[in-house]
Amino acid sequence: MFTLTMITPEGKKHISENTRISLPTEDGIRTILANHMDIVVPVEIGKVKVIKDNQSDTVVISEGIFYFKDNEAKLFVRTFEFSEEIDRIRAERAKERAEEMLKRKLDSREMHEAELALKRALTRLSVTR
Known part of the structure; x- marks a missing residue:
């Protein structure tokens, strides 16, 4: 399990515990699991699949940066919206x-x-x- 924090410049913030996330990058969809190697990668407009155990949420994001280190994931984007908010x-x-x-x-x-x-x-x- 790892922590994901999504942050926008306006201060909108969401924190969750997850077992897996998949996010859109220049090279395609990248999946992150607990204990993933340290990484910093640009993300593109697209869908992020956030999974905890067998439950998943879909989040639409704008472009930004994803950072992962020591089971702490941070997603810095201009905007994010959960599918049910759209x-x-x-x-x-x-x-x-x-x-x-x-x-x-x-x-x-x-x-x-x-x-x-x-x-x-x-x-x-x-x-x-």
Whole structure:
């Protein structure tokens, strides 16, 4: 068992005891178990599967950094939302806005921001019912 602390710049915080987590990285999904080697890895927008015994929660995260040492995991991200917290209608509207932005002629920075917004919206929608 190990402790996971998720933290945002605004101070939103969640602490849990877990047996396993799987998170999105540049290289694909990385699974962390207790006694994993020390690691610092960037994480991408996506779904984190948090497992304790046989129960699991899904958390949607923004980009950030994951740190693991001595059975202490820290996930520093701009935002995180548990699947049950996500408002499907709001996520659908965000998806529509991002798709509209992508249809416009944008500079590279604006295009990148619109692509990230679409990825966030699609990820949020993928965990709602």
